[in-house]
Amino acid sequence: MLSLNGVTKKFGGLTAVDNVSFDVKEGSICGLIGPNGSGKTTLFNLISGVYPLTCGSVKFNGVDITKLKSHAIANLGLVRTFQIVKPFNNISALENVVVGAFQKHTNRTDAEKVAVRSMEMLDLLKYKDIQPQHLPLAIKKKLEIARIISTEPKMILLDEVMGGLNPQETDEIVETIIKINDTGMTVLLIEHKMKCIMKLSEKVIVLNNGAMIANGEPEAVVNDKEVIRAYLGDDYDVEDN
Numbered sequence: 001m002l003s004l005n006g007v008t009k010k011f012g013g014l015t016a017v018d019n020v021s022f023d024v025k026e027g028s029i030c031g032l033i034g035p036n037g038s039g040k041t042t043l044f045n046l047i048s049g050v051y052p053l054t055c056g057s058v059k060f061n062g063v064d065i066t067k068l069k070s071h072a073i074a075n076l077g078l079v080r081t082f083q084i085v086k087p088f089n090n091i092s093a094l095e096n097v098v099v100g101a102f103q104k105h106t107n108r109t110d111a112e113k114v115a116v117r118s119m120e121m122l123d124l125l126k127y128k129d130i131q132p133q134h135l136p137l138a139i140k141k142k143l144e145i146a147r148i149i150s151t152e153p154k155m156i157l158l159d160e161v162m163g164g165l166n167p168q169e170t171d172e173i174v175e176t177i178i179k180i181n182d183t184g185m186t187v188l189l190i191e192h193k194m195k196c197i198m199k200l201s202e203k204v205i206v207l208n209n210g211a212m213i214a215n216g217e218p219e220a221v222v223n224d225k226e227v228i229r230a231y232l233g234d235d236y237d238v239e240d241n
């Protein structure tokens with residue numbers, strides 16, 4: 001579904017993403033992990049057309065999207081969340097989600113139907129008339145997911161959607177991601193909470209200093225010596241994370 005080949009990004013003298021190649025299988029959930037500053041968000045920015053690549057290529061659903069802009073990539077069905085959620089604060093939660101649905105639907109009634117369905121899936125309908133500025137972080141994060149789901153994508157990129165949430169809120173988001181994936185959407189997610197990564201991911205990709213140091217099944221990846229050295233640490237225990 002998504003295929004990266006030699007993806008590289010240089011910011012002046014710094015190679016933020018270094019010759020990264022991997023595939024994400026259609027219908028799967030794939031985790032992207034690594035230390036702070038290892039290039040995860042930059043990689044999302046490259047895939048989603050926010051930054052141009054220095055070299056390499058990205059294919060989505062058989063189409064070369066390397067040089068496409070974000071909106072064109074979103075039109076093909078590949079959308080992402082941002083680490084810092086920035087909803088439109090002066091309109092209701094529902095209107096925020098309707099904005100996403102307008103990507104495919106020009107008709108207001110159709111767009112609203114899709115938005116309501118997305119909010120239902122995330123158990124957000126009770127907040128529909130509230131402006132996001134009055135909602136807690138966990139609900140804002142869910143709203144961001146509802147907004148991208150309402151574009152009716154084939155694949156979503158989630159950038160630390162569990163960051164800053166308590167264990168119960170985190171569990172809810174994990175269940176939501178499973179529900180979304182069950183509808184057929186492919187998921188690639190950046191996450192520091194290893195327990196969630198282990199529960200959700202069919203495959204885990206690890207970046208360190210911009211380079212991919214592991215790519216495989218979660219069990220194999222967490223037992224990989226280089227991953228332990230670079231990221232997890234010797235006393236790593238999934239239950240603690």
Ligand SMILES: Nc1ncnc2c1ncn2[C@@H]1O[C@H](COP(=O)(O)OP(=O)(O)OP(=O)(O)O)[C@@H](O)[C@H]1O
Pocket residue numbers: 011014016034035036037038039040041042043
């Ligand atoms: N626009 C930019 N200009 C210059 N350097 C950048 C830019 N964006 C990111 N970087 C640098 O690229 C490297 C990778 O950053 P990135 O944000 O992708 O890491 P990350 O793995 O997502 O980190 P975190 O887990 O903290 O979010 C860092 O050294 C960062 O300072």
